[in-house]
Amino acid sequence: MSHNTIAINQQMEKFDGHASVWLFGYGSLIYKADFPYIERRTASIANLTRRFWQGSHDHRGTEAAPGRVVTLVPESGAVCNGMAYLITPEVFTHLDHREKNGYLRLATQITFDDETSVEGLVYIATADNAAYLGAASEQDIARQIAASSGPSGPNRDYLIDLAHALREMGKHDAHVFAIEQYLTS
Template identity: 55%
Template sequence: MSLNTIEQNRTRQSLTDYDEIWLFGYGSLIYKVDFPFIEKVSASIKGWQRRLWQGSHDHRGTPDNPGRVATLIPAGKATCVGIAFRVTHEVFDHLDHREKNGYLRHEVDIFFNGSSLVKKGLVYIASQDNKAFLGHLHDKELAEHIHRSSGPSGENRDYVFQLADALRAMNVVDEHVFAIEQQLKNM
């Protein structure tokens, strides 16, 4: 798979098949909402966990020194809490470009927290077979990698700090993100 997934995403789903489109955000889409939305609510998806295992060659790193950003890893009975945004078709021109570094749109069931409501929606996932995937490192090594990375969108460590703060504001405990945040604070 190419690093640039814009064209792949444009052909993955027919957005006109959706009466309403819900987008699930679990990383920077939680705290950097640079797209218009109709509605936003706390939500979750099942069978996935958030991990800082995706390389960022274009935002939080460079081609020579990619940063680390969140992706989702299949995880049996795990639940990943984030934000669901109700959006229009037009927002995907921007989002496909923003999430172009190995992320593909996938259809998922989105569970709306605090209710029994479940709707089909879309989420961007950078799977393990994409060229930008960096994979697992022990917490200290992962934090060291993040600490020395930066790109056009800023320091990689700021990504982790902003994500951790956003999760805390939502009353979400993410042991992985918080462990990396703590390692970074100790440096």
């Protein structure tokens, strides 16, 4: 699959006809909601874990020196904490462009902190996209992040902002915090 997933995401019909849809954010969507939303709530999704395994050629790196940003990978029993936004379908155009570098719009079950749940959507970069970098040690990921910068700024800002947002939410993420520790030590 190519880097640009806009056309693929525009074909998703799952939420056609809905007046509003819940969107789950687990990376920069936690702290950078540059789109209109109706409501915002802390939430989680099950059996997926956040990993810095996706390359960023368009925001936090370049084609020659991609940065690393988060995606979700399957892990039985895992819980990924993040932020859910109630949005209207008109926001998809903006989000499809923002998440175009390999991310697919997928349906998922979102659980709110009060234990209620709803079907919503999430953008996930799967291993079959051209920008996928895959697993690496947290120390190697930190080195790549430290050396990368793109049109949206230094890759290190993305990591530090994500770690800060997770702490503000009172949520722990061992992978994110370990990379942060390597980056800042």
